[in-house]
Amino acid sequence: MANVAHAKPLHDYHLVNPSPWPAVGATSAFVAAVGLILWMHHMVAYAPLVLGAGMIGIVYTMIGWWRDVIYEAEVEGDHTRVVQISHRYGMILFIASEVMFFVAWFWAYFNTALFPDEFRDVARIAFTGGVWPPKSVDTFDPWHLPLLNTLILLTSGTTVTWAHHALLENDRKGLVWGLALTIALGLSFTCVQAWEYGHAAFHYSGNIYGATFFMATGFHGAHVIIGSIFLIVCLFRAVAGQFKPTQHLGFEFAAWYWHFVDVVWLFLFACIYVWGAGPQAG
Numbered sequence: 398m399a400n401v402a403h404a405k406p407l408h409d410y411h412l413v414n415p416s417p418w419p420a421v422g423a424t425s426a427f428v429a430a431v432g433l434i435l436w437m438h439h440m441v442a443y444a445p446l447v448l449g450a451g452m453i454g455i456v457y458t459m460i461g462w463w464r465d466v467i468y469e470a471e472v473e474g475d476h477t478r479v480v481q482i483s484h485r486y487g488m489i490l491f492i493a494s495e496v497m498f499f500v501a502w503f504w505a506y507f508n509t510a511l512f513p514d515e516f517r518d519v520a521r522i523a524f525t526g527g528v529w530p531p532k533s534v535d536t537f538d539p540w541h542l543p544l545l546n547t548l549i550l551l552t553s554g555t556t557v558t559w560a561h562h563a564l565l566e567n568d569r570k571g572l573v574w575g576l577a578l579t580i581a582l583g584l585s586f587t588c589v590q591a592w593e594y595g596h597a598a599f600h601y602s603g604n605i606y607g608a609t610f611f612m613a614t615g616f617h618g619a620h621v622i623i624g625s626i627f628l629i630v631c632l633f634r635a636v637a638g639q640f641k642p643t644q645h646l647g648f649e650f651a652a653w654y655w656h657f658v659d660v661v662w663l664f665l666f667a668c669i670y671v672w673g674a675g676p677q678a679g
Contacts, residue, residue, distance in 0.1 A: 409479035411469070418462040425454025463630065470646070471639060481646055488650045492657050495620070499661055502613040503668065509605050510673060525605070530673060534606045535598035539670035542593045546586050547666050550621075553582035554659045557628070557652050567642050569635070576632040579655065583625040590618050613669060617661055624658050627651040 429451025435444035470476040476484070514527035525531045537543060560575025594615075599607040631648045634640060640648050 409477045411475040411477070411480045416462070416465065418458050418465070421454065422458035422462070425451050425458055427451070429455060467634070467639065467647075470644070476644065476646065481644075484646055484650075488653060492653060495657065496661075499613070499616070499664075502609070502616065503664070506609040506613060506669065506673070509609065531604070531606055534604070536674045537593065537597070537670060539666065539674050542589055543666055543670040546589050546593075547662065549582050549586045549589070550659050550662050553579045553586070554656060556582065557655050561648070561652050564635075564640055564645055564648060565642050569638070572635050572640070573632065576628055576635055580625055580628050580632060583621055583628065583655075586621055587618060587625070590614070590621075610669060610673075614665055617658070617665055620658050620661070624651070624655050627654055 429448055432444055432446070432448030432451050435441050436448055509525070510529045513525040513529040513531075514522055526533075530536050556575050556578040560572050560579065563569075563571025563575055594611075597607075599610075601607050601611045628651050631640075631651045634647060
């Protein structure tokens with residue numbers, strides 16, 4: 398596909414053709430959500446099958462939709478300079494919306510952490526004892542696995558930057574190796590966090606510390622998984638020779654997303670793991 402010449406567009410704007418993927422993706426997501434709800438509430442025995450069918454539909458949508466976008470860029474030549482600018486604005490707004498998503502979790506965390514003795518909230522005082530973190534909670538040592546994961550993510554930020562610079566220099570080997578290392582580091586982060594969750598001394602339900610901790614760090618972990626998938630797709634495209642020094646929006650957006658994930662983790666590490674650990678961490 399990389400060797401196919403671009404068709405010459407009639408104008409600088411891209412009028413998207415009718416596509417089944419929004420409807421297929423929305424239906425698949427709904428089926429997966431229903432299956433997950435049925436499974437979590439143990440309502441029917443075939444709930445895992447419903448969830449699996451929805452997930453298969455989501456994966457099918459991802460593959461089909463990405464294939465069409467690649468075709469538009471590589472064969473049809475629809476991604477003109479003007480279209481690329483609009484795509485960049487769209488990605489910037491998407492990342493901005495993700496920032497506000499995490500602002501909500503930080504708000505929930507600090508609302509309790511900064512005011513653990515809020516006199517109008519009797520349940521909060523009963524659990525926290527008027528201090529944060531609650532004395533009944535055995536927090537993580539921030540200088541153990543959390544620090545290791547911080548170093549892993551910071552290193553992955555350098556490898557994805559290396560891959561980007563290699564692409565700009567038309568160094569295909571450097572691009573592939575940089576992406577492969579970034580993916581390996583991202584998967585390593587996920588494995589370390591899964592091990593950390595498995596050995597946590599507190600749970601999600603029943604206490605506000607566990608709820609805010611797992612919601613903030615868990616959603617970040619989900620974003621790491623999504624970013625890793627993003628980079629894996631880019632790796633396959635890089636091997637296929639579909640990225641050019643002058644046109645590589647897919648990789649550029651993956652790099653932006655990965656740096657966003659890095660920055661969010663730095664805030665999580667500083668605020669929740671280090672500051673939120675309190676004197677118990679020492």
